Amino acid sequence: MSDAGFSWKDPRFTYADALTGARLLLLPYLLYALAASLPGLATATLAAMIGTDLVDGPIARRTGQVRPFGSVFDSTVDFVVIYSLFTTFFALGVLPWWKWLVIAVIGCVIAATQIATVRKGRVLALAPVRYGRLVGQLQFAYLPLLLARTFWVKAAWAVTADDMLFGLLAVAIVASLVDHAGIIRRLLGTGDRPEAAR
Numbered sequence: 001m002s003d004a005g006f007s008w009k010d011p012r013f014t015y016a017d018a019l020t021g022a023r024l025l026l027l028p029y030l031l032y033a034l035a036a037s038l039p040g041l042a043t044a045t046l047a048a049m050i051g052t053d054l055v056d057g058p059i060a061r062r063t064g065q066v067r068p069f070g071s072v073f074d075s076t077v078d079f080v081v082i083y084s085l086f087t088t089f090f091a092l093g094v095l096p097w098w099k100w101l102v103i104a105v106i107g108c109v110i111a112a113t114q115i116a117t118v119r120k121g122r123v124l125a126l127a128p129v130r131y132g133r134l135v136g137q138l139q140f141a142y143l144p145l146l147l148a149r150t151f152w153v154k155a156a157w158a159v160t161a162d163d164m165l166f167g168l169l170a171v172a173i174v175a176s177l178v179d180h181a182g183i184i185r186r187l188l189g190t191g192d193r194p195e196a197a198r
Contacts, residue, residue, distance in 0.1 A: 016060035039151035131176040138169040
């Protein structure tokens with residue numbers, strides 16, 4: 001499906017877009033559940049959000065509704081959800097400041113890279129980043145562990161598991177930063193459109 005003629009006044013969202021948007025609608029409930037110490041609501045909401053993330057892409061492909069807007073919408077919603085949750089876990093004292101800072105740095109770089117890509121290419125398309133998907137998958141895997149540490153698991157092994165998973169995430173973040181640096185360098189150094197926008 002093409003994005004030709006896309007308008008915010010008549011967006012014509014697909015079924016997959018509706019599932020993606022549901023994550024954004026569920027986010028305030030999850031933030032409230034974390035702040036109010038409601039583990040049942042927090043768990044159910046996070047599970048629903050992860051579930052919609054797993055199925056919206058396959059549904060778009062199966063129904064022939066794959067389009068650039070859907071991809072950008074999905075990535076943008078995931079970005080808002082992930083970094084809102086990490087910031088909340090930091091505010092609750094579950095995520096140490098230095099871990100939050102590492103995660104926040106890649107978040108700022110991702111935002112800067114993709115905004116620059118869209119502005120440079122003048123089309124609704126994000127730059128492909130080699131390790132971007134891996135970073136996102138590790139972040140989504142890390143969130144349930146932080147949720148468990150918030151409400152149920154206080155043992156030392158949980159801290160060790162946290163450090164190990166964060167270590168994997170940090171390695172992926174460093175690799176992703178190298179890719180982002182290359183993309184930004186190309187955007188600033190040439191007049192060519194970025195690869196994703198061609």
